[in-house]
Amino acid sequence: MRTLRGRKVLEEEQVPGGGGSAVQKPRHNSSRGATCWLPFRTLRPQGREHLRRLLNWEEFNEQTDSRRSILLDTLYESIIFAVGKGFPWVEVAQVVKFTEELLRETKGCSVTEAVMILGNKLRDYKGHFNTTRLLALCDYFHHTFIHHYKLYQYVLGQEQQVDLTVAHLEVCVPPQPLPLAEGMDRDLWTHKQQVAALTEAEAQKRTDMLLLKEALLLEKKNSLQKAFTSAMPAQPSRVLERQELESLVRQAVHIQMAFLQELLQCQIQNTFAILDLKLQKKTLNLNTPAPFPPPITSHAGQEEALKPHKVSKGKKAKARK
Incomplete structure (x- = not known):
């Protein structure tokens, strides 16, 4: 009867919050009370956030304020324990209050003193819980809080x-x-990569040849310009002598011949390199690996391939007759 009344009516209780504040829990009907505690039975982050708001705690950073985060975890786990054991909703609030009082009163105490404080508080809360739930509460705090008491003191006590x-x-x-x-297939992919590399190298050779030709043309132009400038008379009205003109022509012919010789030599070397690349690519194409799995030929294709063989067999049979 008490359990049903606890589910229908959430009596006005005070749950101490952070900084000494308290949460007033007014009377609610059963649907409103179930809605209030529903987040505690769903996902943990949402349940913890709902509990923080009920306790009127300010928002805090979980990473930097680890003490408050652990304290919130402890209160949350006590609620999960009480709900899992079938405590009425009004007694769940008392479990939260019991937990926070126990953590506060045992701060800085020894294990023996903590056990005595736990026993005294259990006697003080006899009017709030029946014997079965009181024993369950004692067993819960013995296996969690007392069992890891030094860890709780280290984290929450200093x-x-x-x-x-x-x-x-x-x-x-x-x-x-x-x-x-x-x-x-891997072999086919490797073959294609090799062919592509040879094709790219061939294109690069052709590009290098064009760039070299442009560089040689520019060098020839500068050399001719320098030769003409040095051969020009100091006075613009003076005409070049025959010997000076012949020397200028010989110098220009020499520059042109040197340019053609170097260009022809580079073209021959580049052509041999391109032919070598083409030969390598041709060799690779002749040794193309077969695809795996091999392509499946259709039934019609197989019949077409067998027709010449059948015709030759028919001719041999007629010749024997």
Whole structure:
């Protein structure tokens, strides 16, 4: 009867919050009460956030304020325990109050003193819980709080120096794989890569030859300009002598011949290199690996391939007759 009344009516209780504040829980009907506690039975982050708002705690950083975060976890776990054991909703609030009082009163005490404080508080709360739930509450705090008492004291009983290092790491996801239908055999892929490399090298050779030709033309132009400038008389009205003109012509012919000789030599070397690349590519194309699995020929194609063989057999049979 008490359980049903607790589910229907959530009596006005005070749950101590952070900084000495308290949450007033007014009367609600059963649907409103169930809605109030529903987040505690769903996802943990939402349940913790709902509990923080009920306790009137200000928002805090989970990483820097680890003590408050652990305290909120402890209160949240006590609620999960009480709800899991079937405590009425009004008694769930008492469990939260019991937990916070126990944590506050045992701060700085020894294990023996903490056990005595736990026993005294259980006797004080006899009017709030029946014997079965009181024993369940005693067993819960014995296996959680008392069993890890030194850890609770270390975390909640003294100031902690937080040494926090935050590093922002960029995670690069793997590229989207190509469709399997576009895949090919490894040997065939290697062959195509080699052919592509040879084709690229051939194109690079042709480009290098064009650049070299332009450089030689520019060098020839500068050399001729320099020769003409040095041969020009100091006075513009003076005409070049025959010997000076012949020397200028010989110098220009020499520059032109040197240019043609170097250009022809480079073209011959580049042509041999291109022919060698073409030969390598031709050799690779002659040794193209067969695709795996081999292509499946149609039934009609197989019949076409067998027709010459059948015709030759028919001619041999007629010749024997």
